[in-house]
Amino acid sequence: MVSDAGLTGKNRQIVDRVIDIGKNQFRILEQGEGPAVLFAHGFPDTADTWRSQMHALAEEGYRAVALDMRGFGASFSPSEVEQYTSPYIVGDLVGVLDALEIPSCTLVGHDWGADHAQKAMLMRPDRFKALVSVSIPYAPRGETSLNDSLRDRGLGDRYYALAFDNPDTSKQFLPAGKTIASVLYWLSASPPPEQRWDPIDPAKHMLRPAPVAAPDWADPNYVRRTIAAFEHSGFETGLNYYRAVPHTFELMSAYKNAVIRQPSLYVWGCSGRAVSILHSSNPTVHDMRASQPGLVDVVRLEDTGHWVQHEAADRLNAELLEFLRTHAPREI
Structure with a gap:
């Protein structure tokens, strides 16, 4: 549970509002004052996934901002996959900074x-000065897209996202009241290891009925908000992130083999299966610095699955603050 104890003034309350980015509206959460940290979520989620981290950073003198990403929650949700x-997504992140008159920030992203x-680190290094990747490691664009690589490996009929x-x-994601619980549970470290979601085993898919209404690590308010958001928005536009993969691959040709030079941190839960096709079971800083010369550390969390920001909230908060104090410029 997130408590407001010890916070005063602007640092106490999360402000929930809608802002204009060009002609489009986006929902944001904002808390605290100081150097800016922008949080970006994945599927199926909303800005509310970051409330614990926002609270921790605001308490230590940072300005935490999270948005409902394009296609999610109360934000702009076009139907076209190409959008x-x-x-487009990086443009949205820049647009948040512009709307809030933030010159530059640290970016924290999950999924x-x-x-x-x-x-965004590659495309706008003038605006995004440091990076924390949660659960998903950086992989430079190569000769072959992830989707084509999976098909070449014979996984075209097995990999969940295809x-x-x-x-x-x-x-298949309806009703949200059941499927949100399923995704939270099966992708976490809560189930027995042999039952956890496996991205290349259709029998262990993420939408199996969960044995609990919500995992014990999930804040009931977060679960309630997430279900309500998807009951309102549906899941169609969120799935467009997966469908847009080949389009992004083509559009990013100028960034082939590009490296991330800004200070960065990678935090992942070793009980999650999502990363099993993305890197080894124990990636090291040395291994990953080839593509991230500014990588500071790789934090491997035991007994933690995909939902690091919830399953290991205190540990992630501590790692974020240590990284920000040491490697993110205070003048952001």
Whole structure:
């Protein structure tokens, strides 16, 4: 649970509002004053996933901002798949800074938020000065897209995300009251290891009925808000992040083999299966610095799955603050 004890003035309350980015509206949460930290979430989630981290940073003198990403919650949700490519998403992140008159910031991203935050480091190093990737590591654009690589490995019929190209996929995520609980549970470290979600085993899919209404690590208010958000928005536009992968691959050709030079941190839960096809079971700083020369550390969390910001909230908060104090410039 997040408490407001010890906070005063602007640092006490999270402000929940809608801002204009060009002609489009985006919902943001904002808390605290000081150097800015912008949080980007993944699927299926909203800005509310970051409340614990926002509170911790505000208490230590930072300005924490999180947005409902394009296609989620109360933010702009176009139907066209092509509008979910990295140039659009990075444009949204820059737009938040512009709307709030923030010259530059540190970016923290989880899941798809991490992927697009990494690309923001490449595309706008003038605005994004430091990076924290949660659960998803950085992989430079190579010769072959992730989707094509998986097909080449014979996983085209097994890898979960390739099935999301089906226009009826979003119906499988209904009703949100049941499927949000399923995704939170099966992707976490809560189930027995042999039962956890596996991205290349259709029998262990993420939408199996969960044995609990919500995992014990999940704040009931967060679960309630997330269910309500998807009951309102549905899941179709959120799935467009997966469908846009080949489009982003083509658009990012100028960044082939590009490295992230800003100070960065990678935090991941070793009980999660999502990373099993993205890196080894024990990636080291040395291994990952080839593509991230500014990488400070790799934090491997035991007994933690995909939902690091919830399952290991206190540890992630501590790692964030240490990274910000040491490696993120205070003048941001």
